[in-house]
Amino acid sequence: MQDSFTQKKQSILKEISANGPENLDASPKGTIDEHCIPIINLINSHRDMVTTSSCSGRVSVYLEGTQSKLVSKGNEGKWIFVTHDTTNLAKWYNTIDFQYVHEYPASSYEARSILYKFEALILHVKCRDQATANKLYSVAMNCGFRESGIGSNYNVAIRTSIKLDVPIGYLGPDNTYRCFVTEDYLNYITNVSFDRFKENFKKLDQLHDAIEKGIINLDDESSADAVQNDSKHKSLKEWESIEERRARMKQEGLRRKEELKKAKETVTSD
Amino acid sequence: MQDSFTQKKQSILKEISANGPENLDASPKGTIDEHCIPIINLINSHRDMVTTSSCSGRVSVYLEGTQSKLVSKGNEGKWIFVTHDTTNLAKWYNTIDFQYVHEYPASSYEARSILYKFEALILHVKCRDQATANKLYSVAMNCGFRESGIGSNYNVAIRTSIKLDVPIGYLGPDNTYRCFVTEDYLNYITNVSFDRFKENFKKLDQLHDAIEKGIINLDDESSADAVQNDSKHKSLKEWESIEERRARMKQEGLRRKEELKKAKETVTSD
Numbered sequence: 001m002q003d004s005f006t007q008k009k010q011s012i013l014k015e016i017s018a019n020g021p022e023n024l025d026a027s028p029k030g031t032i033d034e035h036c037i038p039i040i041n042l043i044n045s046h047r048d049m050v051t052t053s054s055c056s057g058r059v060s061v062y063l064e065g066t067q068s069k070l071v072s073k074g075n076e077g078k079w080i081f082v083t084h085d086t087t088n089l090a091k092w093y094n095t096i097d098f099q100y101v102h103e104y105p106a107s108s109y110e111a112r113s114i115l116y117k118f119e120a121l122i123l124h125v126k127c128r129d130q131a132t133a134n135k136l137y138s139v140a141m142n143c144g145f146r147e148s149g150i151g152s153n154y155n156v157a158i159r160t161s162i163k164l165d166v167p168i169g170y171l172g173p174d175n176t177y178r179c180f181v182t183e184d185y186l187n188y189i190t191n192v193s194f195d196r197f198k199e200n201f202k203k204l205d206q207l208h209d210a211i212e213k214g215i216i217n218l219d220d221e222s223s224a225d226a227v228q229n230d231s232k233h234k235s236l237k238e239w240e241s242i243e244e245r246r247a248r249m250k251q252e253g254l255r256r257k258e259e260l261k262k263a264k265e266t267v268t269s270d
Numbered sequence: 271m272q273d274s275f276t277q278k279k280q281s282i283l284k285e286i287s288a289n290g291p292e293n294l295d296a297s298p299k300g301t302i303d304e305h306c307i308p309i310i311n312l313i314n315s316h317r318d319m320v321t322t323s324s325c326s327g328r329v330s331v332y333l334e335g336t337q338s339k340l341v342s343k344g345n346e347g348k349w350i351f352v353t354h355d356t357t358n359l360a361k362w363y364n365t366i367d368f369q370y371v372h373e374y375p376a377s378s379y380e381a382r383s384i385l386y387k388f389e390a391l392i393l394h395v396k397c398r399d400q401a402t403a404n405k406l407y408s409v410a411m412n413c414g415f416r417e418s419g420i421g422s423n424y425n426v427a428i429r430t431s432i433k434l435d436v437p438i439g440y441l442g443p444d445n446t447y448r449c450f451v452t453e454d455y456l457n458y459i460t461n462v463s464f465d466r467f468k469e470n471f472k473k474l475d476q477l478h479d480a481i482e483k484g485i486i487n488l489d490d491e492s493s494a495d496a497v498q499n500d501s502k503h504k505s506l507k508e509w510e511s512i513e514e515r516r517a518r519m520k521q522e523g524l525r526r527k528e529e530l531k532k533a534k535e536t537v538t539s540d
Contacts, residue, residue: 104458108465130400134422141421149419149427151411152404157419165435167462180458185451188374192437195378 005128009050012126016040016051027053033084035201039123039208046216048128049136052155057121057162057200058084059193061096063171064113080114080177086197093186098179099172111170114177116189118164118196121204127154139214143207160203162196164189275398279320282396286310286321297323303354305471309393309478316486318398319406322425327391327432327470328354329463331366333441334383350384350447356467363456368449369442381440384447386459388434388466391474397424409484413477430473432466434459 002010015025016032024030032040035056043049060082065075080096083089105111127133133154140148140158147159166189169179179186272280285295286302294300302310305326313319330352335345350366353359375381397403403424410418410428417429436459439449449456 102454104454104461106461108462113462138422147417147419147427147429149417149421151419152408157417159417163433163435164437165433167434167436167459181451181455184372184374188450189437191374191376192378192383 005048005126008126009044012050012052013044016044027055029082029084035085035204036121036123039204039211042208042212042216043123043125046132046219048132049215050126051123052126053122053124055119055122056084056204057197058082058119059089059092059190059197060117060119061092061168062115062117063177064108064115066112086194089190089193089197091187092190093179093183097177098169099176100182101169101178101180103178104180105170108167111172113167114169114171114179116164116166116168116186118162118193120160120162120196120200121158121207123158125156125158127156130154135215136211139210140207143210144203145207158207160200162200162203164193164196275318275396278396279314282320282322283314286314297325299352299354305355305474306391306393309474309481312478312482312486313393313395316402316489318402319485320396321393322396323392323394325389325392326354326474327467328352328389329359329362329460329467330387330389331362331438332385332387333447334378334385336382356464359460359463359467361457362460363449363453367447368439369446370452371439371448371450373448374450375440378437381442383437384439384441384449386434386436386438386456388432388463390430390432390466390470391428391477393428395426395428397426400424405485406481409480410477413480414473415477428477430470432470432473434463434466 019025019032021031025032032054033056036054040051040054043051061080063078063080065077081092083092105113125136127136133150133156136156136158137148137150140156145158145160147161148157149159150156166181168181168186169177172178289295289302291301295302302324303326306324310321310324313321331350333348333350335347351362353362375383395406397406403420403426406426406428407418407420410426415428415430417431418427419429420426436451438451438456439447442448
């Protein structure tokens with residue numbers, strides 16, 4: 001019988017490995033960010049850790065909900081634009097139907113705000129025990145992820161304070177997106193976001209290397225003899241590269257399409 | 271002999287009680303925010319918790335340092351304006367020698383950015399043991415302090431995501447503060463900050479009540495018999511109101527002035 005952590009871990013790994021464009025998860029984007037895959041695989045290669053959620057960092061433009069004016073999901077809050085990397089970030093505002101105005105609501109309670117946000121990498125990792133959680137927490141803090149913390153059940157949240165949170169407009173009475181900053185200003189904060197992404201990915205790499213050096217390799221050395229013949233451990237250590245993952249997802253997508261086609265044919269011929 | 275937690279706690283309480291305009295701590299402001307005093311006293315009334323740092327929330331305007339362009343203390347980063355409440359927030363920008371411009375640096379690396387920030391309540395609490403840390407963490411999370419976490423040595427950080435982080439200008443080559451948003455925009459984000467402060471203090475009150483109800487009162491009930499004659503516990507429970515604290519600080523300030531005067535007279539008469 002497997003212990004409950006290993007059971008939980010295997011069920012999470014199964015979900016992660018099935019996740020893809022045709023099998024979305026509960027996040028707004030629905031799929032795992034490619035930038036996170038190496039660190040997810042690294043962490044999951046350790047028998048005492050499993051990633052439960054991740055965001056590699058993103059720029060988003062958010063229309064606040066109707067009730068609480070503070071950003072929260074639900075109550076009709078809405079993402080107007082989201083990107084997890086820099087490829088479609090330049091001139092993003094040309095894709096939104098903004099009405100540039102010089103009027104401001106009297107307060108953030110008077111109209112639904114539109115906020116431009118940069119959010120850095122965030123990773124949640126479930127650990128088997130307190131010792132593992134403490135180790136991961138220390139490694140993250142030493143890498144400059146100063147807003148990290150351990151939650152209940154040995155869940156570690158890895159967070160930095162790299163951010164932007166800029167009110168840029170509001171929802172007009174006619175449901176138009178009114179923007180009270182200039183295009184030049186939007187262009188500037190977009191440029192700042194490119195810099196933030198750069199810092200963010202640098203920190204992501206540093207974290208990857210620190211976890212590898214400070215946890216994975218050390219634990220490998222100290223338990224090398226004990227687990228040499230432990231095939232369960234070995235199978236958790238086999239991780240895919242981004243290319244391997246892409247190829248597998250493609251194969252699995254094709255297979256699902258094929259199955260769907262067959263199923264439809266069966267229904268039709270009934 | 272006292273245990274090490276109680277020793278540490280008493281030394282922290284001594285520092286807190288001595289802190290005031292004439293005895294600054296290491297924070298930029300140097301003194302404890304008045305808004306934090308009730309919750310600090312409440313938490314410190316529990317024998318297994320002690321507050322190690324606090325900020326009740328603040329608006330700041332920060333000139334980034336010279337090296338890393340990401341906000342960090344040191345490397346000549348500088349606060350241009352800071353307030354911990356709403357009394358001197360309105361029209362704060364009239365007190366700064368801003369040059370309003372329509373030019374932008376090409377990136378945040380090219381010139382030192384000026385950022386307008388709203389930061390919410392943050393509280394650090396050292397707990398005696400894991401059970402107490404877990405309890406405090408849960409209470410905070412349930413109150414909506416969703417970025418809370420437990421660090422090493424049972425230190426709990428209580429944090430929310432209420433924030434603003436807005437680039438508003440940069441340091442000109444002639445060392446002028448160049449502002450590339452309009453006064454109207456500064457006025458708007460100031461109004462938004464008034465709303466954020468309101469939410470922030472509401473959440474601070476909720477947290478105070480939840481800690482009182484979920485930890486202090488419960489533990490009081492369950493250990494009432496055991497500690498009835500425990501004078502050490504009792505002395506930790508005696509807390510000052512804001513008014514009492516003000517009166518005491520004033521008295522102590524006067525006493526120190528008097529001592530200084532006497533010391534000077536002694537030097538002069540030597």
